[in-house]
């Protein structure tokens with residue numbers, strides 16, 4: 251379940267809280283992410299079936315520039331893009347190095 255940006259949705263707290271329909275996990279994730287992203291994220295916003303699913307997605311990932319770019323280019327993730335690593339991706343993987351490592355693995 252590697253997202254367009256390289257994040258692993260199957261390990262994501264929002265994905266796990268949704269799949270387990272766990273209200274405590276939703277609350278914990280909302281608190282953690284609010285602090286981490288310096289934004290007010292509510293527990294009822296913690297609902298996601300993964301970046302590539304047709305179902306519900308966390309609003310930030312649903313509106314993500316990288317996701318939109320991959321869809322426009324018709325690539326499965328940034329590792330398959332001819333412009334890898336572009337500025338947008340570079341800024342993102344500075345904040346989320348695990349996504350960068352996953353994409354680098356996919357390039358091999």
Ligand code: SF4
Nearest residue numbers: 259262298301308311
């Ligand atoms: S798309 Fe959903 S599961 Fe994937 S990283 Fe974003 S919030 Fe987590």
Ligand code: SF4
Nearest residue numbers: 319328331333334336
């Ligand atoms: S241009 Fe950048 S964000 Fe868009 S698909 Fe390529 S590497 Fe990803």
